[in-house]
Amino acid sequence: MELTNTTCEDIDECSEDTDGCEHNCNNTLGSYECSCKTGYMLMDGRNCSDINECDGNHSCEHICNNTLGSYECSCKTGYMLMDGRNCSDIDECFNNNGDCEQTCNNTIGYYLCGCYGGYMELTNTTCEDVDECAGNTHGCEHNCTNTLGSYECTCKTGYMLIDGRTCEDINECLINNGGCEEDCINLNGSFNCICTQGIADNSNSSNCIQVPGVSGFQANQGLYIAIIIIFIILLLFVVVVVTLVIATVVVGNSQNGNSKPDAKVTSPSPPDQETVV
Ligand SMILES: [Ca+2]
Ligand SMILES: [Ca+2]
Ligand SMILES: [Ca+2]
Ligand SMILES: [Ca+2]
Numbered sequence: 001m002e003l004t005n006t007t008c009e010d011i012d013e014c015s016e017d018t019d020g021c022e023h024n025c026n027n028t029l030g031s032y033e034c035s036c037k038t039g040y041m042l043m044d045g046r047n048c049s050d051i052n053e054c055d056g057n058h059s060c061e062h063i064c065n066n067t068l069g070s071y072e073c074s075c076k077t078g079y080m081l082m083d084g085r086n087c088s089d090i091d092e093c094f095n096n097n098g099d100c101e102q103t104c105n106n107t108i109g110y111y112l113c114g115c116y117g118g119y120m121e122l123t124n125t126t127c128e129d130v131d132e133c134a135g136n137t138h139g140c141e142h143n144c145t146n147t148l149g150s151y152e153c154t155c156k157t158g159y160m161l162i163d164g165r166t167c168e169d170i171n172e173c174l175i176n177n178g179g180c181e182e183d184c185i186n187l188n189g190s191f192n193c194i195c196t197q198g199i200a201d202n203s204n205s206s207n208c209i210q211v212p213g214v215s216g217f218q219a220n221q222g223l224y225i226a227i228i229i230i231f232i233i234l235l236l237f238v239v240v241v242v243t244l245v246i247a248t249v250v251v252g253n254s255q256n257g258n259s260k261p262d263a264k265v266t267s268p269s270p271p272d273q274e275t276v277v
Helices: 221-258
Strands: 002-004 007-009 024-028 031-035 040-042 048-050 063-067 070-074 079-081 087-089 103-107 110-114 119-121 127-129 143-147 150-154 159-161 167-169 183-187 190-194
Antiparallel strands (some): 024 031, 159 167
8 A cells, every 4th residue: 555644545556557467457455356358267366268168167069169268169060050059950951952863851960862762872862773674573474674763564465464564365366256257266375266167377367268288178078079969960860851852852753754644635626617609
C-alpha cells in the first residue's frame, strides 16, 4: 500500500500493468489476482494454459478436437454434426442415389449399393447381368436365352412351354387333324399324316401320295380285282349277246331258202273285140 498522509490507498496493480497476469487481472485490496479466459487454467498464479477438454470433460458424441481455449466436436464418416455436439446419420442415398448404379440402401453411418435380381456386383457401385444360361441353374428343358436381368426358356419346334421351363409335345392332330388329308399320328415333337391308300409324306405334303416302291396295285388291289371281274362279266355278256344275234340271223336266212312262194301264172286277157256293123 502506498501511504498518503494518514491513510493508505490500495495500489491497482492491474492498471499499472505490473501484475504479470497472462490473461485477466483482478485487483483486490492490497493485492490482485490473475485469472484466465474460459478454456484456460491458471498454472502458476499468472500464466494460463489451455484446458484439454477432450481428456474427458467434453460433450462430443463422437470425436473431440481440442483447440486453444476451447474444443470442437466432429463426427465419424457417414455422420454429420447436428448441434455442435451430436451426430446424425447421413442419408447418402438421398443425393444421386449414392452414386449407386442400381439400388442404394442407407444404413446408420454407412450405405450399401445393391443390384436388382438377375444382376451381381461388379464393383461397389456397379452391377452386371448374371448369365444364367452359362450355368446349370436355369432349369430350361430345351433352350436357354440370356437376357439383361433375367433369362428365357424356349422349346424346340413341335413343343410348347408349359411352366416357363418345361417343354411338352404339341399334339398337332388335335387342331384341324394336323392338316392331314386322312389320318394324323401325333409324335414327340412332330406328327405324321397317314393315308389308307398309298403313303403320305408329311414333311412335304399332308396329301396322300403314292410313294415310289409301293405299287398302285398293292395299294388298290381290291379295287382293281373288282374292276377286272366286272370287265370279264361284261365281256362274256357281250359275247353271248353277239352269238345269239348271229345265230338268230343265220337261222332266219336258212328258213327263207327252203320255202319258196307258189308261182302264179297269169295270162293277159285278150282285149274285148268291138263289132262294127
Ligand atoms: Ca482447449
Ligand atoms: Ca447412412
Ligand atoms: Ca441374365
Ligand atoms: Ca407332336
